[in-house]
Amino acid sequence: MTLKDIKQLYDFKVGAKVKQYGILYVLRQSFFILIRAIYRTDSYVILSTDTKTTAITPDINIIKLTSLKQFKNLLVYNQLVWDIKRNVIEAMLKRDEIVFIVIDNNMICAYAGIQLEGKYKFGINTMMDIPNGFIMFKNLYVSIDYRGKALGKYLNIVRINDSHDERRKIVFVQKENIIAIKNWYKLGFKEIVSIRQTTLFKKFTTNHFSFTNSADNYKDLERVLNEL
Known part of the structure; x- marks a missing residue:
């Protein structure tokens, strides 16, 4: 090396x-x-919005993927290469999730997903059923060489303004990720719930949550997404 x-x-x-x-x-x-093999704590915030954003994206090549077949055809016909984990995108598409990718010079350099239904995993081992009327934003990734170019912001704008405008949009963010939280604020999201997750032996997990001042609507965020 x-x-x-x-x-x-x-x-x-x-x-x-x-x-x-x-x-x-x-x-x-x-x-x-x-010591995390024995004990660990993690903190998250849930941010949400039910509106679209007026922010605009520049003229960059963002493609919406809705099936694994579409993705494979795109790779073949355009001879694309990638600086990302292709298996992550394929796994999301196999679960019928929506994926947006950014292409630059035949390079897949960023992606972000939307999960419409099913079980959503966060933290070590917490699985929650996505309630009706909600969609989850997940798996935002930008290749190292393309960071600092606001690709993550543009992917978020596209996801917010996608056709599922009747559903409330949700994103889980680690509480320490102040930059990401500020960026979501700029796009109209509000912090609804703060979660402190405690895990023992990577198996036994408890979630303690508290509401913020903006939690007086959204039906207490569907009672913290049906108690997680």
């Missing part, structure tokens, strides 16, 4: 997390990794 390989590995594993979450969060996670 060369010094360049080591630097790329550091940028991918550590540098990106420091930039997104902050050095204190990374140091805290590095410490707790030693």
Whole structure:
């Protein structure tokens, strides 16, 4: 392994997390990794909106995928390459989820998903049934070489303004991810619920939640999404 390989590995594993979450969060996670096999806590916020956004996207190539066949045909006919985990996109499409991808110079450089129904997983092992009238935003990823170009923001705008406008849009965000939370605020989302998740031996999980000031509507967010 060369010094360049080591630097790329550091940028991918550590540098990106420091930039997104902050050095204190990374140091805290590095410490707790030693004991997380026994005990760990994680904090999340649920943000939501039921409106579209007036923000606009520039002229970039974003494609909506609704089936695995469509994705495979796209790869073949356009001779696309990718700097992402292709299996993640395929797994979402196999579950009948919607995926938006960004293509630049025949490179798939970013993606983001929407889950309309079924079981949604967050944290270590919490599975929740998506209530009627809600959709989940999930799995936003931008390739390292394309970060800092607002591709994540543009994918969020496209997802918000997609045709499922009758459903309330939900996103789970780690509480330490202040940058992402601020970006969702700018797009009209509000923080509804704060969740503190405690897990023992990677098996036994409890979720403690509290409402924010904006939780007086949304029916208490369908009673915290049917008690998770």
